[in-house]
Amino acid sequence: MxxxxxxxxxxxxxxxxxxxxxxxxxxxxxxxxxxxxxxxxxxxxxxxxxxxxxxxxxxxxxxxxxxxxxxxxxxxxxxxxxxxxxxxxxxxxxxxxxxxxxxxxxxxxxxxxxxxxxxxxxxxxxxxxxxxxxxxxxxxxxxxxxxxxxxxxxxxxxxxxxxVGVTPKRLEFMHELLPKAPAWAAAVNPTSPTSRSQLKDLQAAAASLGVQLHGLRASAEEEFDALFTETRRLGAAGLVFSSDPYFAYRSHRLAELAVRHAVPAITQSRDFPLAGGLMSYGGxxxxxxxxxxxxxxxxxxxxxxxxxxxxxxxxxELFVNLAAAARLGLAVPASILTSADTVVE
CATH class of the missing domain: 3.40.50.2300 (Response regulator)
Structure with a gap:
């Protein structure tokens, strides 16, 4: 619902x-x-x-x-x-x-x-x-x-x-969800003209939050699975996706992998939480x-x-999937729920 x-x-x-x-x-x-x-x-x-x-x-x-x-x-x-x-x-x-x-x-x-x-x-x-x-x-x-x-x-x-401009805010939402997490992973598409600036902005946001950020790169679907396995291997609390059409148009695939690997993740597209992922924040x-x-x-x-x-x-718009949070054993704070445009239950 x-x-x-x-x-x-x-x-x-x-x-x-x-x-x-x-x-x-x-x-x-x-x-x-x-x-x-x-x-x-x-x-x-x-x-x-x-x-x-x-x-x-x-x-x-x-x-x-x-x-x-x-x-x-x-x-x-x-x-x-x-x-x-x-x-x-x-x-x-x-x-x-x-x-x-x-x-x-x-x-x-x-x-x-x-x-x-x-x-x-x-x-x-x-x-x-x-x-x-x-x-x-x-x-x-x-x-x-x-x-x-x-x-x-x-x-x-x-x-x-x-x-593109709100990419760092996704990291802030994830930090708000898990404030004690020491490290996060960020996914960028190296073929995108905005990938460098987005990663730089994410690194600046991580520094201001006092957390470590691991940059991960993927520009093809066959590289998606590695994004989640590497997030786990690095001990990162979750995965933040940069704004990129290639990721946005593959929201269902990313949601499937997020569920399979039990990795908290946030993307730009509402299609991600609607397909079973945790959160999205974007235009x-x-x-x-x-x-x-x-x-x-x-x-x-x-x-x-x-x-x-x-x-x-x-x-x-901010979309939050409470069912996905429950599967991950996460309690979404009221501050995020009150900010959400849509909550998927």
């Missing part, structure tokens, strides 16, 4: 919203595979936007549904008055530059680059003229994507959440992807990215 905070919508409303999202997912899944070939054929009369995904349609399902919700709010429905050409990297991020270049060569009206720094950097390298709408968890100025948040100044704009991905859809629609109506301010999704 999921118990929401007092500010959450009634359960019936949540169920209706979930049903709407499921119908949206079914709708685009039915056409997603066909649009790349149809978009420039019989659909040529429609404007075409390119959608650059780092994973597969299945892994993007909830994010895609939110994107299409925003697109519809702007007045555009796929197959009715806009076509979408999808390109999927299937977790092989090295393919992103070629996929982005392919979309640019097709002459799409805009490129949607959701899901992190790797995606937006590939899209940026592919074109200096095609409008690009990004969605990421880091600072687009620090990444060199835009000149400023209020006036991006080029062909890119989009949405940024706080997932609201549904809101950030919905805003991406809204911006795509505004660009289709003729607005220029240079004049569309980068939107900041400032909502950060």
């Amino acid at each position: 999921i118990a929401d905070s007092a500010t959450s919508p009634p359960r019936a409303s949540r169920r209706r919203a979930a049903a709407v999202r499921r119908r949206a997912v079914v709708a685009w899944l039915g056409g997603a595979a066909a649009y790349p070939s149809r978009a420039f054929g019989q659909e040529a009369a429609l404007p075409v936007i390119g959608y650059l995904g780092s994973e597969s349609p299945e892994r993007y399902a909830s994010r895609l549904a939110a994107f299409h919700t925003g697109l519809a709010e702007a007045g555009f429905v796929e197959g009715r008055n806009v076509a979408v050409a999808y390109r999927w990297a299937d977790g092989q991020y090295g393919r992103l530059p070629a996929l982005a270049a392919d979309l640019a060569a097709q002459g799409v009206t805009a490129i949607i680059a959701p899901g992190g720094a790797e995606v937006v950097l590939a899209a940026k390298a592919a074109s200096a003229t095609i409008p690009i709408v990004f969605e990421l968890g880091g600072d687009p100025i620090a990444l060199g994507v835009v000149a400023s948040l209020s006036r991006p100044g080029g062909n890119l704009t989009g949405v940024s959440s706080l997932s 609201d991905f549904e809101q950030s992807h919905r805003h991406t859809g809204l911006y795509a629609g505004r660009i289709l109506k003729g607005e220029r990215p240079a004049e569309l301010p980068v939107q900041l999704v400032t909502k950060v």
Whole structure:
């Protein structure tokens, strides 16, 4: 059972919203595979936007549904008055530059680059003229994507959440859960452009808390199991995941391993505790992807990215799984429970 905070919508409303999202997912899944070939054929009369995904349609399902919700709010429905050409990297991020270049060569009206720094950097390298709408968890100025948040100044704009910036807060929550633990492990993806800065921030947070931090690296699924076994071997109390799309899109696998190895862990994505993991703390991905859809629609109506301010999704959500805590023999303090947006029982 999921118990929401007092500010959450009634359960019936949540169920209706979930049903709407499921119908949206079914709708685009039915056409997603066909649009790349149809978009420039019989659909040529429609404007075409390119959608650059780092994973597969299945892994993007909830994010895609939110994107299409925003697109519809702007007045555009796929197959009715806009076509979408999808390109999927299937977790092989090295393919992103070629996929982005392919979309640019097709002459799409805009490129949607959701899901992190790797995606937006590939899209940026592919074109200096095609409008690009990004969605990421880091600072687009620090990444060199835009000149400023209020006036991006080029062909890119989009949405940024706080997932990368709040990575140290995950360590603080774990320390609050187990204040006497002397050491923790932190997982980073070495292929991510933000991995070094996130690890540096985690180390600074560990120093301020007076605990030891062991940095662990993984950039492929076959390396995930070692994250948990190494956490145990090092005597760390638990595992803190940095913000990274590769981890977020594999929340179910990480939750399975956390349960199997009985390791307390916290990630950025709500999908982790909903799948049986302990906790998550990160930006609201549904809101950030919905805003991406809204911006795509505004660009289709003729607005220029240079004049569309980068939107900041400032909502950060904490999910706690009490059943997972019970399996681990942990008592979640009231301070964490009162801060939680959602408690899974």
